[in-house]
Amino acid sequence: NAGVMQNPRHLVRRRGQEARLRCSPMKGHSHVYWYRQLPEEGLKFMVYLQKENIIDESGMPKERFSAEFPKEGPSILRIQQVVRGDSAAYFCASSPPGLAGFAKNIQYFGAGTRLSVL
């Protein structure tokens, strides 16, 4: 049973370019979360999605950042016009649907995508 898959593992972009980060949740999981970790800091929640719906985006910057989780395919975190301050590790997590998942509130994390903005 494959875990949460994130790609690419490393992404280098120049200022002003777009970054697209992909996350495939664990099989059977329909809830996806994105977190950002700046160097030497803790993880910060960004957005929580279910299939085709954004449930909570309270941690997302208001501009340039967007996320989606389509009916088919991986979840995408998109950063437009990247700036140096966007350089960070971006982690995706997934959890199973239904009462069991909520009651346990256990999230399974991917290995992350390290974005470097030159």
Add this chain to the structure above:
Amino acid sequence: DAKTTQPTSMDCAEGRAANLPCNHSTISGNEYVYWYRQIHSQGPQYIIHGLKNNETNEMASLIITEDRKSSTLILPHATLRDTAVYYCIVRVPSYNNNDMRFGAGTRLTVKP
């Protein structure tokens, strides 16, 4: 969500038990205690969780005080691979707000 307080760092000798404390004095009755860890450059890993009873799994034990104002994560026989940042999180599981709020955690260093 209740605030948690953890020591910034701890050391432990290899093979000995590592006891990581967490204070959550404002915890409410329906909040669970979760522990995750993050080994350098990897994604966080779930360890264990509990509500009021002590819990044990293949990775660790979780001891929650009777008043639930603090808890201790116990790694019974620490190895070098247990060196990581350990996060204690207090959270009410819900349908519409299911994210984990990570604090600074405790940086555990297991020494040979």
